[in-house]
Each structure stands twice: as structure tokens, then as C-alpha cells.
Amino acid sequence: MKNILAGPRVTLAVPQPEDFDEISDWYTAGEFLRNLDTAPARPLSGEELEQTYRNIDRNTEFYFHVRSQEDDRLLGFITLYNIEWSNQIAQLAIAIGDPSDRGQGYGTEALNLILNYGFNELNLYKVCLDVIATNHSAIAVYQNSGFEFEGTNKLAVKRDGERYDLYSMGLFAEDFQPRIKLD
Template sequence: MKNIFNGPRVYLSVPQPEDFDEISDWYADGDFVRKMDTSIARPLSGEDLERTYRNLDRDTEIYLHVRTIAEDRLIGFVTLYNIEWQNQLAQLALAIGDPDDRGQGYGTEALNLMLNYGFNELNLFKVCLDVIATNQAAIAVYQNSGFEFEGTNRLAVKRDGHRIDLHHMALFAENFQPRINLK
């Protein structure tokens, strides 16, 4: 039987307590935080992040870490949240922490592992996400994985005195075509 959490170069894992100190380094990078989320950028300690993880609603959120297979190195996280089981819907968030690990295909692989899990294990019908319009790298990854634009919350995000659109994107289970070799 195949391991649905393993891809060719990364795997999805349960967070370990020692992971959160490393993730807190990512949150000290204002560019990382400002591209990932629409809320204010602020550093978070490992303790803050671990406390947040411990307090997740396990019925409506699945949060996993992304690790490289070769070095067993933490490189990101991916989550399905606001899961509406009755409607078979979920929101998705994905982040690759270190800038040197971005643009290497790790995000695409982690995204496709989580989508495969969501559609084929959790029986989701649709996965949605929000992405800031200036985050072109993320938009390209999402489009490459089959996500389509569903709408735009115009001028919803304020960054450096400028207003930026927030795009809503979605992928239906019937349109999911894995972009990686699922083992």
C-alpha cells in the first residue's frame, strides 16, 4: 500500500515540538509573513506557534509540516482548515519558509500531496484559497496545480500605503490532476 503523505522529494508529517522554533525564524521575515497572510506582520515565538498548534480544532483543521526526504529537513507547512464536512469544502494554506527553498518545486509537490489527501482520503469536493495579488509565485503554483480564479476582493489588502487585490481561487475534485508522481 502506498504512503499518501510521501512524494518524490518531500513528505508531509505531524509537527514536532522542535519544529516551531525554526518556524518562528520564518515569522521574523516580514516578506514571508506579508505574502502568506493578510493580517499584520508580527514575529511569533516557537512557544506561540506551538500553542496555536495545540489549540487547533482537530475536527475542522489538518495541519502538516513539509519535510525533505533526502535530509529530513523542515521546509514548510500546509493546512486544510475551515473544513465543512457536510459540504465537502475546505480552505488551504501553504508556505515554504526559507527563500532558498522557494522556486525548487517543493511547494508544488506539497500542494499536490495535500490535494490528493483532501480529495481522495477526506472525500472533499472543493478546496479553496485566498492569495494576495502581488504574490505571483504562489499564484503560478496554484494555477499550475489546477486552481482557477473564482473572484477578487478588490483592494482588500493594504501594504506599504497601497491597496492590493485579494484573489479567491478554487479547485474541484473532478479537475484535480496530480502534477507529481504520487507513489
């Protein structure tokens, strides 16, 4: 039986307690935080991050750590959350932590793995996400994976005294075409 959580280069894995200290280091980088979320940037300790993970609603959120197949190194995290089972819809969030790991295809592979999991294992109909208009690299990855723009929350995000749009994007199960080889 195939491992639906493993691709050619990354695995979607169970979070390990020691991972959260590394993720905490990512939370000290302003660029990481400001692209991840619209909330104010705030560093979090490994303990706080682990506690947040322990408190997620396991009925409506599927949270994984993205690990390298080559050396089992932590690359990031990805989650399907706010799942509305009656509507078969979920929100998606993804982050690749170390800047040197971005632009290497890890995010695209992890995204395709979680979409395959969501559509074919969880039987979701649609996956949605929000992305800040200035996060051009993430937008390109989402579009390359089949997401389409569905709306704009005009000037919804304020950064450094400037206002930016927040895009809503979505992908339907019937439109999902994996961009990686899924075994």
C-alpha cells in the first residue's frame, strides 16, 4: 500500500516535540511572520507552539510537518483547518521556514501532497486559502497548483503604514491536477 503522505522529496509527518523549538526560531523572522498571517508579528516559544498544536481540534484540522526525504530535516508545516464536513470545504495554510529552503520546490510538493490527501482521503470538495497580495512567490505556487482567485478583500492588511489587498483563492477537487508524481 502506498504512503499518500510521501512524495519524491518530502513527507508530511507527525510533529515531533523537538520540532517546535526550530519553528520558534522561524517566528523571530519578520518576513516569515508577515507572510504567514495577517495578525501582528509576535514571536512564540517552542513550548507555546507545541501547546497550540496539542489544542487543535482533531475533528476539523489536519496538521503536518513537512520533512525532507533525504535527511529527515524539518522544512515547514502545512495544515487543512476549519473543515466544514457538511460542505466538504477546508482552509489551507503552509509555510516553509528557512529562507534557503524556499524556491526549491518543497512547498509545491507539500501542497500537492496535502491537496491529494484532502481530496482523495478526506473527500473534500474544495480547498480555500487567503494570501497577502505582496506574497508573490506563494501566489505563484498556488496558481501553479491550480488555485484560482475568487475575491479580493481590498486594503485589508496594514504593514509598515501601507495597506495591501488580501486575496481569497480556491481549488475544487475536480480541477486538481497533481504537479508532482504521486505514487
